[in-house]
Amino acid sequence: MTSRDIFFVSNSVDELGGVTSWSHQMARLFTEHGHRVHVVGITEPDVPQDLGGDLPYPTTTLYDAKPQKLRPVNGVRGRLDPVAAWHRRARAAGMRDQAAKLSAMFRAARPGAVVIVTQVWAMEWVVLADTAGASVIGMSHESYEYTRRTSRYPRVLRYYPEADRMLVLTREDADLWIRHGLDNTGWMPNPLPFMPGEPSPRTEKTVASMGRLTDQKGIDMLLDAWAETAPRHPGWTLRIYGAGEDEEALRRQCTDLGLDGSVAWMGRTNDVPGALRRSSLFVQSSRGEGFPLALMEAMATAVPCVAFDCAPGVRDIIRDGEDGLLAPPGNTSELARRLGQLMADQPLRDRMGEAARVNVQRYVPAEIVRRWEELFAFLER
Known part of the structure; x- marks a missing residue:
């Protein structure tokens, strides 16, 4: 087995939710298998979760403060609004600055590095970074039908086709994405989080x-x-x-x-x-x-x-x-x-x-x- 540099890039390092739990479970598993792992978050979360003690791999959060949200642009007046245009330019410049940090991490990696982008929002920074020499895997941790009903759907169609692999959680969902043009899609189920020695006796109501x-x-x-x-x-x-x-x-x-x-x-x-x-x-x-x-x-x-x-x-x-x-x-x-x-x-x-x-x-x-x-x-x- 080849020892690799593996980067997990998520919205946040410690955001409350299943994607964070999955990311750190996989980071530990890969570390135990001899890989060099780095977990990267774009920004601090609104609601953090307790990751429990010292982690056996480094973590990095790119932004010191949350990037400013942009208001929707409505009509010609919105596109020509000088204040809104300034905010768009400032946010784009900030994204390029943070993507440069990712580029530096990726360039320092050994040959055969892998960048696993766990969430769609985080991919917006990764596509701005220099990933030459690394394999990029863009993941979706929800079903195709659920993504279809959200703002993430057009962003997947925009950012994921150039990834080396789009990875979803089931064969059925992979087939749906392939049918809609993403022929780089594969599937990978989540691992079992734990196997307790003592099962439930199922006696309490x-x-x-x-x-x-x-x-x-x-x-x-x-x-x-x-x-x-x-x-x-x-x-x-x-x-x-x-x-x-x-x-x-x-x-x-x-x-x-x-x-x-x-x-x-x-x-x-x-x-x-x-x-x-x-x-x-x-x-x-x-x-x-x-x-x-x-x-x-x-x-x-x-x-x-x-x-x-x-x-x-x-x-x-x-x-x-x-x-x-x-x-x-x-x-x-x-x-x-x-x-x-x-x-x-x-x-x-x-x-x-x-x-x-x-x-x-x-x-x-x-x-x-x-x-x-x-x-x-x-x-x-």
């Missing part, structure tokens, strides 16, 4: 949800589903782990639905395995996903999952009817029915939980690292 309290995660829909399920299954509690900008509105919704007695707001947790071991079911109600780490973590802890079938990555991870249950996206009544099915049937929970713990091991880190090594070697040819 507890359903867990984990994720940021934002619109994407669909906690509002989960509360609607729980309002149907909870009265039929007295004694069960929904524990919601996470924080975010929608928390206040979600708590009001919970109260309005009369759910305060059966919903516990747990905040962020630094003990994900412990929280999952105290759960008998896991639920994910997202409007959009990529290849959700939370599902993999729950399954590794032998907790069966119920989720909206909102992305190819979700149905790749959960084998519906074997190790978990899927509901049509956004259908809260069906999500409630599937939750109730498992809440009412202990033998079914146990059977699916044990199957989940076995099946999810197809994503063990050693297998995913092997696939990355094959990709690096292929791109170097």
Whole structure:
């Protein structure tokens, strides 16, 4: 195996969210395999996450202060506005200055270096940098359909065709991007974040949800589903782990639905395995996903999952009817029915939980690292 210089370039080094968790998991794995890793963020995050102690690789944040956001340009008057034009020039000059820092890092790398751009926004700086002699991999950590509904879609079409490889999380999503003109697209699943020695006994009447309290995660829909399920299954509690900008509105919704007695707001947790071991079911109600780490973590802890079938990555991870249950996206009544099915049937929970713990091991880190090594070697040819 060739030892390489590998750069991860993200929006932020320590932004709260799954991409950051994935980046640092892969950075550790590559470091353990003898590579020289550097994690780079464009700017400081609004909400940081605790990365836990000293990291075995360096990190760099390019901007000392956040780059100024540009207002949308509307019509001829907007294009001719001298103040707006000055802001555009100043921001472009600032981007070139920060890209020069990236160029210096990349030029100092050994032959065969790899630049892994984990998020679309970060790619706007990488395309300005000198990447000669390095392989550039541009990643998307969400499904094609979810990206299609966001401002990231035109930026992917603009910035990713020149990358040596665009990498998404499932074969199904790769096929969709290829169909829409990005024939440099491949796919790579996320690795299993952990494999706890002690699985959940699935004896507590507890359903867990984990994720940021934002619109994407669909906690509002989960509360609607729980309002149907909870009265039929007295004694069960929904524990919601996470924080975010929608928390206040979600708590009001919970109260309005009369759910305060059966919903516990747990905040962020630094003990994900412990929280999952105290759960008998896991639920994910997202409007959009990529290849959700939370599902993999729950399954590794032998907790069966119920989720909206909102992305190819979700149905790749959960084998519906074997190790978990899927509901049509956004259908809260069906999500409630599937939750109730498992809440009412202990033998079914146990059977699916044990199957989940076995099946999810197809994503063990050693297998995913092997696939990355094959990709690096292929791109170097």
